Amino acid sequence: MNIELKELIQTVKDELLCYENMEPAAAQWEKEFLAWLNLPENKKNIIRKGNSQYFKIKDEEEIFEIANSYIDAMEENTIKNYWKSF
Secondary structure (H helix, E strand, O other): OEEEHHHHHHHHHHHHOOOOOOHHHHHHHHHHHHHHHOOOOOOOOEEEEOOEEEEEOOOOHHHHHHHHHHHHHHHHOOHHHHHHOO
């Protein structure tokens, strides 16, 4: 399943916003995701079709896992590792 990057960003942010006081975290995730996209490493989950970019996921459950893993990384102070393994 492929999801357009704009939709992925919005969906992950929406999931983060389900938790109380997560507005700054949702904005931070988006900022860090966009920075991750600009890293020169090969990203096996990014697919380009014409002028559009998509993120390859197994299913919609993976989006929730992305958000929940970010919350865990915030709590454990391991955000750098989160993005290394993203």
